[in-house]
Structure formats: C-alpha cells, structure tokens
Amino acid sequence: MTPPFEYSVVDPTQRRDLALFVALSLMGGGAFPAVETALSYMPPLLIAAFRFDLAGVFLLGYAIMTTDSWRPSTRGDLLAIVGGGALFFPFGQGIWYIGQALTTSALSGLMASLIPLLTAAWSWVLIPEDRVTRESLVGLGIGFVGVLLTLVPGATSLVNQGAVGKLVIFVSAIGTALGSVLIRRAENGISTPAVTAWSMLLGAGLMHAFSPVIGESPADVTVNATVVLALGYLTVASTALAYVIYFILIDRRSAVETNLIHYLFPVVAIVAGYVLFGEALPSLALVGFVLIAAGFGVLKRRTIVAELVN
Known part of the structure; x- marks a missing residue:
C-alpha cells in the first residue's frame, strides 16, 4: 500500500490519480451552488433522495452492463454498502442539505474542509495502517484552526439560524x-460502481423514509426548468461521475488522503456562490480558509514540490 501523502511523480498512476482529484474537486464543489438553486424549489432531504434515486439506478445499470461482480454476497460487500448507504450518503448529503438550507452555499462548502480532519480521527481508531505521520498532523492541526475561524463569524447566539445550520453540518461531517x-x-469483492450504486439506493430509501418525519412533502416541490437543470447537474456530474471517481480514489488511497478533496471544494463553492x-x-x-489551504499545503507538500520541480 502507498503510504499516505507519499507520491512518486514518475508513476503514471499517480498522475492519473491527481487528474481525478482535480476533476472531482470541480464536480463536488459545483454541487453546493446547485443545491442552493434547488433549495428554492424543493425541500432539502427530498433533493438528496431524488438525486440518489436517479444516480443509483444509472450506476447500477452501468455496473450490470460492465461487470459480473455487481451482486453483494459477502460480509465485506454489505459493510461497504451500509457504510455508504447508512452513513456517507444520508449524512454527507441529506443532513448536509438541511444544514445548508440554514446557511449559505459558500459557508457549506467551506465547512466541507472539516471532513479530512474528522476522517483522520476515525482512521486513527479504525484503520491503524492509515494513521498519518507527525508532520501530517501539523498540517491537519493548521487546517483545524482554520475551520474553527470559519465557524465563528455570524454565530452571535447559540440558537440563531446560522449557528444551527453549522451544527447540523458538523454532525453531517x-x-x-x-x-x-x-x-x-x-x-468487498464487487465492483466500485456496484458498491456506489447500492449505497446510493440504500441512502435514498432512508432519506425518503425520513423526509415526511421532518415535515417534507412532494407537494412542496415546484417543477420548472431551473430545478430540472440543477437536479440534472447534481445527478450526472456531481453524483454519477463524481462518486465513481471518489470510490476509485478511496480504493487506491487512504481515506484520510482521499478526503483532502474537501479542502478544495470551498474554492469552487465560494466563487460560484x-x-x-x-x-x-x-x-x-x-x-480561516487561508489557514485551511496552508494546512492542505503542508499535507501535500511532497506532491506539490515534486510537480513544480518536474
């Protein structure tokens, strides 16, 4: 296994991973303004549920056509699907959208930089081989200080709308x-698109079930060209394509390293917002964002220097 944050610039696989990393940052960062647009016409949890209904069906069809290993059959298969379907998608999308509805797309994108820090903490407990080095912990620490600074502005009381939205997004992260x-x-033994598809469908089902519990209704949906375009972008670019890329990277890299992508989402989200x-x-x-970027630079210093020299 390649050690976290260590790259060899002569390996073409490393360059492909870097290209996928950049593409994913654009696709994922663009999701925040797309969600902001859709929130004007649909309740947040329903946006996420419909998004993953469509993308899950698309990806499952793709998996069936391209591989024989699309049926879950082992404990590892089920663990991967449950990890995505019960946690990654409902928390990372459905609950996150609820929080974004109470803040802005720019702040929501900025708070995505919490995820690499929290991933490092979970990996420290659950995956010892993915534990980061002491030098990398410095970078994570710098990023954490930056995240704290992003949480302070606007939180004039612990119960105002902005503070509640930040808290919801924090739980989601x-x-x-x-x-x-x-x-x-x-x-798991099944293909990456199959894991992604089953996880999306499980997550969408859970979000549909929970949507009426928080008072959402299909009657609250307004169908027009704007919301169709927003959902189309979320479904195809930010979901079907982006999550395949994400899980390809997470298969080849540590969870900590792959989730550094969330340090780049704010750039796209802030500009678009x-x-x-x-x-x-x-x-x-x-x-705070400057500190987050500085922390990212510390974590990826070897790759950045090697690419500049090369």
Whole structure:
C-alpha cells in the first residue's frame, strides 16, 4: 500500500490519480451552488433522495452492463454498502442539505474542509495502517484552526439560524467521515460502481423514509426548468461521475488522503456562490480558509514540490 501523502511523480498512476482529484474537486464543489438553486424549489432531504434515486439506478445499470461482480454476497460487500448507504450518503448529503438550507452555499462548502480532519480521527481508531505521520498532523492541526475561524463569524447566539445550520453540518461531517473510513476498511469483492450504486439506493430509501418525519412533502416541490437543470447537474456530474471517481480514489488511497478533496471544494463553492448568488464571507472566515489551504499545503507538500520541480 502507498503510504499516505507519499507520491512518486514518475508513476503514471499517480498522475492519473491527481487528474481525478482535480476533476472531482470541480464536480463536488459545483454541487453546493446547485443545491442552493434547488433549495428554492424543493425541500432539502427530498433533493438528496431524488438525486440518489436517479444516480443509483444509472450506476447500477452501468455496473450490470460492465461487470459480473455487481451482486453483494459477502460480509465485506454489505459493510461497504451500509457504510455508504447508512452513513456517507444520508449524512454527507441529506443532513448536509438541511444544514445548508440554514446557511449559505459558500459557508457549506467551506465547512466541507472539516471532513479530512474528522476522517483522520476515525482512521486513527479504525484503520491503524492509515494513521498519518507527525508532520501530517501539523498540517491537519493548521487546517483545524482554520475551520474553527470559519465557524465563528455570524454565530452571535447559540440558537440563531446560522449557528444551527453549522451544527447540523458538523454532525453531517462526522457521519460522512465515518462512512468513508468504513468503506475503506471493508474488503468487498464487487465492483466500485456496484458498491456506489447500492449505497446510493440504500441512502435514498432512508432519506425518503425520513423526509415526511421532518415535515417534507412532494407537494412542496415546484417543477420548472431551473430545478430540472440543477437536479440534472447534481445527478450526472456531481453524483454519477463524481462518486465513481471518489470510490476509485478511496480504493487506491487512504481515506484520510482521499478526503483532502474537501479542502478544495470551498474554492469552487465560494466563487460560484459569489457569482451566482452574491454571497460573501466575513473576513475572519476568509482568514480561516487561508489557514485551511496552508494546512492542505503542508499535507501535500511532497506532491506539490515534486510537480513544480518536474
């Protein structure tokens, strides 16, 4: 297994992984403004449920056509599917959308940088071989300070809307990180698209079941060209394609390293939030983002230096 954060620039596999990493950052970061658009026409949990209904069916069909190993049959298969379907998707998407409805797409994207830190914590407990080095812990620590700074602005009281949204997203990030570590830990035998598809369908079913519990109804959905385009982007680009790339990377890299992608989501989310919705972040939050980026630089220093030299 390749040690976390260690790369060899002469290996073409490393370069492909880096290209996938960049593509995923664009797809995933673009999901935040797409969700912000859809929230004007649909309740948050229903957005996530419909998104993964469609993407799950698409990916399962793709898995059936491209591989014979699409049926779950082992304990490892089930653990990977449950890790994704009961934790990664419901927490990382459904509950996250509820939190974003109480904040902004820019802040939601910025809080995604919590996930690498929480993943490192879960990996320390559950996957000893993925434990980061002391130098990498410094980078994670710098990023954590930056995240704390992003949580302070706007939280003038512990019960205001912004603070509640941040708390919901924080809980969502904990579940997302745990789900990704469980997927990494599971020794499944079915293909990556199949694991992704079954996880999406399980997660969508759970979100549909929970949606009416929190007062959501299909009657609250407004169908028009805008919401169709937003859901189309979420389903195809930010889900069907993005999650296949994500699980390919998590198969080849540690959960901690793969989840560094969440350090890049804020860049796309902040730019898109400003251009599309006129959203701006307080200066303290921007300072926090600089620290998050600095922490990312420490974690990926070998790759960055090697690429610049090469």
